[in-house]
Amino acid sequence: MRGLAWCCAAFTGGVLLHVDRVPLWASAAALALVAWRLLTGRSSGRGAPLAARAALALLLVAAVLTRFHTLNGLAAGTALLVPMAALKLLETRTPRDQLVMVGAGLFLLVAACLDRQGLVRAPLYLLQAWLCCAALAVITARGLAARTALTLAGRALVLAAPLALILFVFFPRLAGAFWAIPHGEEALTGLSDSMSPGGITHLTSSYDTAFRARFALVPPPPEERYWRGPVLHDFDGYTWRRGGGFAQWRQPLEAAGKTYRYSIALEPSRHRWWFALDTPTQSPDAKVQLTYDYELLAAEPVNQPVNYEALSNTHMRAAWPLSAAERREDMQLHPGRNPRTLELAQSLRQQAGSEAALVRAALEFLRTGGFVYSLDPQPTGSDSVDDLLFSTRAGFCGHYASAFVTLMRGAGLPARVVTGYLGGEWNPIGGYFIVRQSDAHAWAEVWLEGRGWTRVDPTAVVAPERLRRGILDLFPGAMSSPQRLLHGSAWLTRLLQSWDATNNWWNGHVVKFTLDSQLDLLSRLGVRSPDVRYLGWAFAAGVLGWLALIAWHSGRDLKAPRRDPLAGAYMRLCRKLARIAPARASHQGPMSFANTVSERRPDLKERVDAIFARYTQLRFGPPAPATRTRDIQEFRRAVARLSVRSP
Amino acid sequence: MPNPAVTALAGTDTAAGDSAAIACVLTGLETIILGKPDQIRLCLACLLARGHLLIEDVPGVGKTTLAHALAHVLGLAWQRVQFTSDLLPADIVGVSIFDRASQQFHFRRGPIFTQLLLADEVNRASPRTQSALLEAMEERQVSADGTTYPLPEPFFVAATQNPHEQLGTFALPESQLDRFLMRVTLGYPDAVHERELLRGGERRELLPGMTPALDATAVLRMQRAVRGVYVADALLDYCQALIARTRERADLKLGLSPRAGQGLIRAAQAWAYLAGRSAVLPEDVQAVLPAVVTHRLERRDAAAGDGAGVATEIIRAVPVPV
Incomplete structure (x- = not known):
């Protein structure tokens, strides 16, 4: 039972x-x-x-x-x-x-x-x-x-x-082994390849980690921490989509700002984007393509945590003019939608002297128009931009990015929406930024002749604070009450950060311990050209060592069941006497052993008998707790003093 | 045998007179039973441990003489019952007889009401009679007609049996064997002592000439002293390991019972007392172990011999505590 x-x-x-x-x-x-x-x-x-x-x-x-x-x-x-x-x-x-x-x-x-x-x-x-x-x-x-x-x-x-x-x-971690079981396809929260008004809002309540970023040297200032994700081109007046996805030639760019080297630990998202600091300059992995609109697009969805090194430059300059196909893609507007916005765009265009002035005028319109940054604005109709600009006047980053790009396209300037994340929480314990789903963001890019694609963030005009602070700081109401509790208390935040740092270490060093990590370890151990065979040898040696350890452990168990000073001293006595007489058999009692020794060395009989008498008294005699420790000490000294050399 | 020089545990409460008396008893017995000092010592230890003794051997090696000598030298009252197949329980325990004069039943005590009972050839009696004897041995009292009669103190049974006589005998079952603390086998004497026996004639005739070295009171006092011999925890560990070993062995029908364990420790105490020590050593346990356990252990495969070799094997297999 x-x-x-x-x-x-x-x-x-x-x-x-x-x-x-x-x-x-x-x-x-x-x-x-x-x-x-x-x-x-x-x-x-x-x-x-x-x-x-x-x-x-x-x-x-x-x-x-x-x-x-x-x-x-x-x-x-x-x-x-x-x-x-x-x-x-x-x-x-x-x-x-x-x-x-x-x-x-x-x-x-x-x-x-x-x-x-x-x-x-x-x-x-x-x-x-x-x-x-x-x-x-x-x-x-x-x-x-x-x-x-x-x-x-x-x-x-x-x-x-x-x-x-x-x-x-x-143990050699060969790829494609039986344990590499493909995972299920359940949905996770995260950015997707389309954006509707309020589409990003649902992410702001999610405290889940999108990725962690560790910079090799100095991190970029807060207003440069734009993490680039899906770029959206197609707009039907309500929803933004990625567009045709046809292969296009990627413009070579000239670096105009500072280059940053950093590593990213990306959490599973079930999507193909790998995130990078705006703008990535090269692909971190052979399986990942750097697209013409500077997304990092992997061949497979990210179903497992993945670590990669990336290189980005915060300011880039286009060396070549915009291709006709790209211009067409980023100028299209759904006919008949958002008519008032297009009207506004035309008037702004006429007033502005240059493209840069047009951008400034549009931003000025957003700044002075009484717009409010809000997490739950009133819903908009199918003319979503018209509704935002002329009636509700309240929106989230997605709304403003959408409105701004529509204005630019209406005024004849190629523009597109970029989604991704902005900012990130600095974890002082782990020394990295943790970017959460709540940091999701959308901004705009416009093509300026002579400069190329230029990042314009209309949210920065409406809510300048957003650049420096996370959503949860700006809108405590967006958090669930436990999150608010965590956020409010300094030591809880710190605890959370320590936990996150530990977790990150675990994911990076334990879960993602691959064949490469094993070979790397071997080379650090001094193997010249490590390969799988060396792993096998090391494995076999390790297992043998372990078996030896177990054998030693169980052997010790058999020999000395008690760690007892008296037993220790007695064993030493027996070892000493084994030099002049047959060693004591395990079943031989003290008296009979003393007799064996005395037969061999009658000259020692008196001393041997005395020392054994002391031992039998301590081990088998009635207890004398008061003097026991001292008696054992004396016995040990007597054992140490006993000389078995021939006279 | 015991090393007299190892005197650390020399008894303090064993009166000097008692140890002299013990030496006297042993010498006396050794003049009667020649060349068997170990067996004699075991018999005495068994008595002092308040156990009962089974002497098992072929006829004519001095079983009865040993029991007889024991009674005489210890100065105990003794009775002898020769067991036969028609012996009835009442022949041992006693019987109630109607007394016409007082118009009452009077219990007439049987031969069991003595200090040392020599039960000769115990395996020839019917199981019913055997069990009456063994019950009295265990309880140290006799019940008849609703009255309980305590047996005298000390009470010691020395039973003999001849293992080779099969016809018309009732071998003692294991449960009954367990009631004997020790089983001692005498065996043939060696050449020197046999020559002396052949020359000297009947040894029993020497008995009347000897003076008893002890009396009942002294025996009782010694039995109490034996109980006071110290048994250390380490020694209890050792005894438990020995007993556990008999239970682990696949070739034995049964391991030792807790009663056997108690007996082992009592016997070892008596052995230590005889050697003049106030505490038990592993050697004492090893000395009494064969006599205490062999009649309680039976091999599954009878052809592999009886329990005799097992005791040595067990001693060798279990390390003494250090």
Whole structure:
């Protein structure tokens, strides 16, 4: 019965690790079966009839197939394993069956490790491993007390830890191995390839990390921290989209500002953009393309955290005129939409003498027009820009970027919307910027002859504060109450930053520990031209070393079960006397050993008898707690003084 | 054997007279039973540990003489019962007889009401009679007609049996064997002592000429002193390890019982007392272990021999505490 309880606990632990990933019915069924088995206890040893069990199993397979359309893959496999293993409880009678249940718990643990590797889950995984090991101990050795089993399992895990470390560091991490299971396609929050009025607003309430950026030298000033993402060209009067996506020739640019080198740790977004400081000058990876509008576009969606080094320059100058195709793309306006805006654009155009003056005039219009920066403006109609500029006069960065680009296009200037992030929170503990979804931003770029694409941020005119402070600073109301609490307290913020720094370290050094990192480590250890074979050697050497450690540990266990000064001194005495007599056998008592020694060396008899008498008195005689420590000291000294050299 | 020079644990509460008396007892017994000092010492230890003794051997090696000599030298009252297949429980325990004069039943005590009972060839009696004896041995009292009669103090049973005589015998079952603290085997004497035996004639005839070295009070006092011999925790660990070892072994039918464990420690205490020590050493346990455990251990495979070799194997397998 105790074995049953323990194997149920181990299995339940495994189920709980997946409870937020598998369908609700699967974990509910598993937990219900566990509860039922525990309640019926020993009496249900016979279990349900075979036909019922088989029918239930088929039903579960069908349910999983309906939900996932496959039995393959991590998500479907886990969803199948959870209730199927619980079904095994119906026929769990012998200790062997219970071991199978613990095995299922361990298998679920492995699946959880493949699924998520966050630092916050590491203690949970460790706990589950501990629970499973203790369950194994209880089932194997009947009648083991819970505390003893847990101690035993804990010790086993501690002894196994070096092996785990060796496996982690040296086991060759070949790409495309079986553990590289593709992940599910559930949606995450983040920027997308289209923007409607208010489209970015929903991101501002998200505290999730978009990416972390660490600068090699000095970071750029706050007003330069624009992180470039999707560039939007097509506008139907309401929604901005990326556009045709046809391959275009990328303009070579001349650096006009400062160049920054930095590394980015990008969180999974399920999109193909890699973010970089505006404007990236080269692609950080062979699989990532630097497009004609200076997006970093990867071949695959970002489903795993990814780290990369990037190079950007905050001010660039175009050396060549704008191509006709690009000009056409960034001048198009949906006919018939936003007529009042186009009218305004025309009048601004007539007043302004130059392109630069036109831009200034448009910004001046936004500055003086009584516009308000707001997170929840009134909804706009299909003429969204007209509504913003002439009726609601309240909007978010997306609204203003959209309005400004429409004005520019209306006035005959090529312009486009750039989305991305602005700013980021400095983490002094980790020494990096953390950019959250709430830092999402949209701005405009206009083509000025002689300068090329120039960044203009209309939000900076409406709400200049936004450049220096995050959204959450500007709009405390946008935060949920726990976020506000975290944000308000300095030490909580600091705690959060430390946690984030640790997490970042974990993701960078543990989760993303790849074959390259392994080879890098080998070369730092002094291997000239490291390759996989060296890893194999290092791995084998590590495992042998570990085995030697275990052998030494268990050998020491056998020899000296107690660390006792008296025992130590007695062992020293025996070693000393072994030089002149046969060594003491482990079953030989002190008196008989003394006799053996005296037979060999009658000259020592008196001294040997005296010293053994002292020992037997201390070890087997009635206790004398008051003088015990001193007596043991004296015995040790007597042992040290005893000379066994021939007279 | 014990090293007299290791005197650290020399008994303080063993009166000097008692240790002299013990030496006297041992010398006396050794003049009767020649060349068996270890067995004699074991028998005495068994008595002092308040246990009962089973002497097992072929006929004619001095089983009865040993028991007889023990009674005489210790100065105890003794009775001898020759067990036969028609012996009844009442023949040992006693019987109630109607007394015409007083018009009452009177309990007439059987031979068991003595200080040392020599139960000769105990395996020839019927199981019913055996069990009556063994019950009295364990409880140290006899119940008849609803009245309980305590047996005298000290009370010691020395039973003999001949293992090779099969016809018409009832071998003692394990549960009954467990009630004997020790089983001692005498074996044939060596050449020198056998020559002396052949020349000297009947050893029992020497007995009347010897004066008892002890009496019942002294024996009781010694039995109390044995209980006071100190047993250290380290030694209890050692005994537990020895017992655990017998339970781990796959070739034994049964391991040692807790009663056997208690007996082992009592016997070791008595052995230490005989050596004049006030605390038990591992050597004392090792000395009594074969006599205490071999009759309680049975191999699964009878062809591999009885428990005799097992005791040595167990001693060798378990390290003494350091």
